[in-house]
Amino acid sequence: MTSSLLELQGVNIDRNNERLISDINFHLNPGERVTLLGANGTGKSTFLDALVGLHPLSGGDYTAFGKTLNNKSDFHQIRSKIGLVFQDSDDQLFCPSVIEDVAFGPINLGHSPRHARAIALDTLNKLGLGELSERITYKLSGGEKRLVSIATVLAMDPDIILLDEPTTGLDESARQRLIKCLAELSQALVFTSHDQDLIDQLATRAVLIKNGSFVNSILHQHPHVHVHSHKHVHSDDDLTHTPPSDPEHSSHYHPGDANRQKS
Numbered sequence: 230m231t232s233s234l235l236e237l238q239g240v241n242i243d244r245n246n247e248r249l250i251s252d253i254n255f256h257l258n259p260g261e262r263v264t265l266l267g268a269n270g271t272g273k274s275t276f277l278d279a280l281v282g283l284h285p286l287s288g289g290d291y292t293a294f295g296k297t298l299n300n301k302s303d304f305h306q307i308r309s310k311i312g313l314v315f316q317d318s319d320d321q322l323f324c325p326s327v328i329e330d331v332a333f334g335p336i337n338l339g340h341s342p343r344h345a346r347a348i349a350l351d352t353l354n355k356l357g358l359g360e361l362s363e364r365i366t367y368k369l370s371g372g373e374k375r376l377v378s379i380a381t382v383l384a385m386d387p388d389i390i391l392l393d394e395p396t397t398g399l400d401e402s403a404r405q406r407l408i409k410c411l412a413e414l415s416q417a418l419v420f421t422s423h424d425q426d427l428i429d430q431l432a433t434r435a436v437l438i439k440n441g442s443f444v445n446s447i448l449h450q451h452p453h454v455h456v457h458s459h460k461h462v463h464s465d466d467d468l469t470h471t472p473p474s475d476p477e478h479s480s481h482y483h484p485g486d487a488n489r490q491k492s
C-alpha cells in the first residue's frame with residue numbers, strides 16, 4: 230500500500246471530446262501543500278474537480294487513501310475526506326444564512342445541529358468572520374462569499390483540502406488573514422493560484438500544467454529588486470501632495486493594500 234494520500238498514474242482528462250491533460254502522474258503526501266500552476270484554461274480547475282469525482286478521468290489508476298477509485302460509489306466514500314473550495318463561491322453556498330451554510334457539512338458528517346453550529350462559529354471566528362454568521366448568504370460581498378466558502382470546507386475538517394484560487398477578490402487584510410490560517414493547517418493542500426504571495430508563503434511543491442502535461446517544477450526563492458511606478462489614488466483634500474521621501478509615511482493608497490492608508 231502506498232503512503233501517499235493520493236496517487237495518480239498514467240491518468241488522462243478529456244474535455245469537450247478532446248484530451249485536455251494526458252498521462253498525469255501525481256501524488257500527494259500528508260502535510261504537503263502543492264501549488265498547481267499553469268496558464269488560463271490549461272485544466273487546473275478541471276483537475277481539482279476530477280480529484281473529487283466531479284469530472285471523469287480516463288485510463289491509468291487513481292488511488293486515494295490506499296483505495297483505487299473506479300466508480301461513483303468509490304468517490305462517494307472519500308467525499309468527506311477531500312474538501313474542494315470552488316473557484317466560484319456561488320457554486321459552494323446554497324443555504325439562506327452563513328451559519329447554516331458552514332454548519333451544513335458538519336451536520337452531514339453526523340454532528341448534532343447544536344454541535345455543528347458550534348463548529349461553524351469556531352471556524353468563522355478563526356477566519357475573522359464571526360460577525361457574518363447571521364447574515365444572508367446571497368447578500369454577502371464577493372470577498373465575503375469567498376471566505377465563507379472556505380469556512381464551509383474547513384468546518385468539515387477533511388484530510389485534504391483543494392482550493393481553486395482562494396485569494397481572488399480578497400482585500401489585503403483578508404488575504405493575509407486567510408494565508409495565515411491556511412499556513413496553520415496540518416492537512417495536505419492542493420491549490421491553484423495566480424497569487425505570488427500565496428505561493429511564496431504556502432507552497433512546499435509546485436506542479437506545472439504545460440502543453441497538456443503535468444511537469445514537476447522546482448520551487449526556489451531568491452531576492453528580486455523591482456523598480457516600478459504605478460498610479461496612486463489620493464483623497465480630494467490631498468491634491469497638493471508631493472511624493473514623500475519616506476514611502477512608509479506616504480499618504481498614498483495602494484490598491485490591494487488596504488492597511489497602508491495613511492495621511
Ligand SMILES: Nc1ncnc2c1ncn2[C@@H]1O[C@H](COP(=O)(O)OP(=O)(O)OP(=O)(O)O)[C@@H](O)[C@H]1O
Binds near residue numbers: 267269270271272273
Ligand atoms: N463547464 C465547462 N464546459 C465546457 N468547457 C469547459 C467548462 N469548464 C471549463 N471548460 C474548458 O476546459 C478548459 C480547462 O478549463 P479550466 O477551468 O480547468 O482551466 P484553468 O487552468 O483552471 O483556468 P484558469 O486559470 O483560467 O482558472 C478550458 O478550455 C475551458 O474553457
